Amino acid sequence: MAVPSAGVSQRLVNWARLKSPWVTLFNSGGCNACDIEVIACLMPRFDIERFGILVKGSPRHADIMIVTGHVTLKQASRLRRVWEQIPEPKYVIALGACGASGGVFHGLYHSVNSVDSVIPVDAFAVGCPPRPDEIINAVVTCLNLLKEDIAHGGKEWRQTNGIKNIKNTNEIREATL
Amino acid sequence: MPEVIVPIGPHHPALKEPVNFKVIADGEKIIRLDLDLSYSHRGIEKAAEQRDFIRVLPLLERVCGICSHSHTTVFAKGIEELMQLEIPLRAQYVRTIIAELERMHSHLLWLGVAAHEIGFNTLFMWTWRDREAVQDTLEEMSGNRVHYGMNEVGGVRRDLTPEQVNAALARLPQLEERVKKYIDMVNNQKTLLVRFRGIGKLSKEEALKYGAVGPTARASGVDYDARRDDPYLVYADIPWNVVTDTNGDVYGRTRVRIGELMESIRIVRFCLENLPEGQIRVNAPKTAPKGEILSRYEAPRGELVHFIRTNGTDKVERVDIRTPTLANWTSVAMCLVNQNLADIPVIVAAIDPCLSCTSRIAVVDNHTRRAGVITLDELRKRSRARFQRLE
Amino acid sequence: MIGPITLDFVKEKIQDIGTAEQVRSNRIRITTTPGHIRDAIKSVQELLSCDRLLTISAADNGKTLELIYHLTGPHRMIISLALELPRDAPEAPTTSDILPPSGIYERQIHDLFGILFQGRSDLKKIILNEDWPENEYPLRKDWTPAPDTFYGGIKGEKV
Numbered sequence: 001m002a003v004p005s006a007g008v009s010q011r012l013v014n015w016a017r018l019k020s021p022w023v024t025l026f027n028s029g030g031c032n033a034c035d036i037e038v039i040a041c042l043m044p045r046f047d048i049e050r051f052g053i054l055v056k057g058s059p060r061h062a063d064i065m066i067v068t069g070h071v072t073l074k075q076a077s078r079l080r081r082v083w084e085q086i087p088e089p090k091y092v093i094a095l096g097a098c099g100a101s102g103g104v105f106h107g108l109y110h111s112v113n114s115v116d117s118v119i120p121v122d123a124f125a126v127g128c129p130p131r132p133d134e135i136i137n138a139v140v141t142c143l144n145l146l147k148e149d150i151a152h153g154g155k156e157w158r159q160t161n162g163i164k165n166i167k168n169t170n171e172i173r174e175a176t177l
Numbered sequence: 178m179p180e181v182i183v184p185i186g187p188h189h190p191a192l193k194e195p196v197n198f199k200v201i202a203d204g205e206k207i208i209r210l211d212l213d214l215s216y217s218h219r220g221i222e223k224a225a226e227q228r229d230f231i232r233v234l235p236l237l238e239r240v241c242g243i244c245s246h247s248h249t250t251v252f253a254k255g256i257e258e259l260m261q262l263e264i265p266l267r268a269q270y271v272r273t274i275i276a277e278l279e280r281m282h283s284h285l286l287w288l289g290v291a292a293h294e295i296g297f298n299t300l301f302m303w304t305w306r307d308r309e310a311v312q313d314t315l316e317e318m319s320g321n322r323v324h325y326g327m328n329e330v331g332g333v334r335r336d337l338t339p340e341q342v343n344a345a346l347a348r349l350p351q352l353e354e355r356v357k358k359y360i361d362m363v364n365n366q367k368t369l370l371v372r373f374r375g376i377g378k379l380s381k382e383e384a385l386k387y388g389a390v391g392p393t394a395r396a397s398g399v400d401y402d403a404r405r406d407d408p409y410l411v412y413a414d415i416p417w418n419v420v421t422d423t424n425g426d427v428y429g430r431t432r433v434r435i436g437e438l439m440e441s442i443r444i445v446r447f448c449l450e451n452l453p454e455g456q457i458r459v460n461a462p463k464t465a466p467k468g469e470i471l472s473r474y475e476a477p478r479g480e481l482v483h484f485i486r487t488n489g490t491d492k493v494e495r496v497d498i499r500t501p502t503l504a505n506w507t508s509v510a511m512c513l514v515n516q517n518l519a520d521i522p523v524i525v526a527a528i529d530p531c532l533s534c535t536s537r538i539a540v541v542d543n544h545t546r547r548a549g550v551i552t553l554d555e556l557r558k559r560s561r562a563r564f565q566r567l568e
Numbered sequence: 569m570i571g572p573i574t575l576d577f578v579k580e581k582i583q584d585i586g587t588a589e590q591v592r593s594n595r596i597r598i599t600t601t602p603g604h605i606r607d608a609i610k611s612v613q614e615l616l617s618c619d620r621l622l623t624i625s626a627a628d629n630g631k632t633l634e635l636i637y638h639l640t641g642p643h644r645m646i647i648s649l650a651l652e653l654p655r656d657a658p659e660a661p662t663t664s665d666i667l668p669p670s671g672i673y674e675r676q677i678h679d680l681f682g683i684l685f686q687g688r689s690d691l692k693k694i695i696l697n698e699d700w701p702e703n704e705y706p707l708r709k710d711w712t713p714a715p716d717t718f719y720g721g722i723k724g725e726k727v
Binding site: 220469480 | 591592594595619620621622623625626627628629636638644646648668669671672673676680693694695696697698706707
């Protein structure tokens with residue numbers, strides 16, 4: 001599909017998005033270990049702020065949403081509502097075993113088993129909780145996806161290219177090589 | 178009496194855990210608090226009845242991300258007592274070392290978060306950087322920075338090698354020096370003193386009456402510590418002190434937590450230097466005899482209580498978990514009364530909640546019938562502005 | 569600090585309230601009835617100098633629902649007051665006026681077990697989400713989730 005070449009302002013916006021993605025956090029009811037690891041990313045040891053990644057409180061200012069914890073019944077509708085407030089292009093990272101399948105809480109009476117059944121997820125980070133290195137890896141994966149989406153003019157190319165549900169960072173790395 | 182309802186889920190950017198409570202206020206003064214805890218309810222107690230003693234420990238570990246070792250230790254020691262199992266001394270020392278390291282990382286985390294609430298971001302960055310030394314030690318010993326998975330019924334799962342012991346001992350002096358610097362800061366720095374003094378005061382009688390636990394209670398002079406009152410692991414055999422304070426406000430709670438940090442460093446050093454030789458586990462029977470036990474533990478936030486009932490099978494019949502934050506909520510509700518709305522972030526952070534909140538604050542002025550929505554970030558800005566004027 | 573409390577001392581003080589037994593070196597368990605629980609707590613607070621409520625535990629033993637109040641004091645002894653309630657109409661008087669911390673535990677127990685605490689008007693949901701159906705108490709032994717009931721989440725979608 002031919003993509004019309006982008007004007008100067010659009011290219012500027014794309015460059016800004018790639019160079020400085022803003023992130024918002026959403027805790028959907030877990031044990032908080034993933035949240036602590038995300039905050040540890042901001043601290044002097046890992047320091048993602050030097051890459052231009054800022055953690056903002058409001059979903060309306062964000063490019064990427066990081067969902068931590070496993071989704072409880074109470075948070076499912078709120079998660080959907082907050083996701084709808086993020087302006088396009090938006091990317092979702094689900095952290096940890098709980099984000100992928102519910103983790104140790106799979107099948108419990110107050111749980112929705114994965115983030116995937118409430119909102120579409122672009123990257124899963126593995127671990128319980130994932131290390132800050134894994135979280136930064138997941139953000140970089142989303143940025144690679146963003147680059148590809150811009151080049152293809154949208155997100156539809158993922159379906160036609162055979163990458164239906166991107167499950168882990170290795171798959172995306174192979175696809176974008 | 179005209180009432181204003183302020184529904185709060187303070188947006189805690191540092192620890193974002195959802196809880197919602199409504200603050201009923203009269204103008205700027207708070208009257209009472211209403212609580213909604215269902216955001217993080219996962220049904221763990223029901224699930225624990227269907228998992229045997231090996232599988233239930235990873236589940237209980239993930240009740241909380243910061244005090245994960247506390248939950249597994251209190252459960253394992255309860256089951257071991259019901260089985261009348263004596264675990265080897267080396268295993269008890271290892272459990273104590275991990276428990277005190279967990280207390281250290283939790284208190285450093287809290288200090289950073291409390292500093293962030295008053296706008297002192299430098300201290301936030303410093304304490305979390307120092308916390309990385311503790312995380313490195315825990316990662317070397319257990320393989321994970323959070324959720325260590327060290328416990329099993331019958332002992333611990335991993336041993337400490339001499340290299341790990343020496344590496345841990347080598348990190349302690351620098352940590353001690355940094356903590357001494359924080360003590361000096363808390364005692365002399367004007368920002369902390371003005372912000373924390375007089376806020377959220379709980380007298381000794383109120384702390385007892387409303388059931389406060391942990392550093393929140395010890396800061397008001399209530400001398401309860403489960404490690405001394407109901408000794409477990411090796412606390413009865415090693416030299417250490419309970420830290421109390423008489424101020425009763427957020428300043429007192431800061432002093433208690435920093436004092437406990439120093440005590441923990443000393444306990445870890447003692448245990449590492451005097452680690453006895455021997456086994457790290459004994460073979461536990463598959464089933465536990467019928468019985469009931471109340472197992473207590475001093476988690477970083479306060480006293481954690483597990484009420485366990487077994488029925489002769491390899492699963493528990495009931496585990497009833499009472500977390501320290503639940504015990505402290507009543508006292509938070511009470512010490513928020515007659516305080517200003519702008520003090521809410523600091524007071525809630527001072528009990529070190531293992532629950533935070535997400536949503537916005539809606540303030541409805543009953544007199545003028547105007548409704549406005551303010552975020553906690555704004556409230557925090559107001560709170561900082563108010564204190565800047567005081568200086 | 570007051571010295572440790574002995575079983576005989578406890579038995580003497582709570583004669584008409586219930587029966588006591590020593591279950592551990594630092595715990596004495598007193599079995600009482602819902603009708604006596606308020607007096608029991610007042611006696612334990614005044615005569616046995618217990619000034620702290622540790623927790624209120626609830627359990628389902630198949631036949632009845634049980635409530636156990638654990639209190640302690642400067643003597644470091646734990647006094648557990650246990651009572652049993654019938655499954656079909658579990659009601660107990662509230663103790664939140666004489667023991668303020670029990671308010672929050674009573675709300676939680678009501679949500680999970682369905683025990684009604686009489687004498688208080690604000691027994692609203694605290695731990696289950698707002699769409700959870702009435703009269704379903706998840707922690708009872710005979711409860712399993714019914715397949716067609718909506719327990720919360722997103723309406724109209726199978727999440």
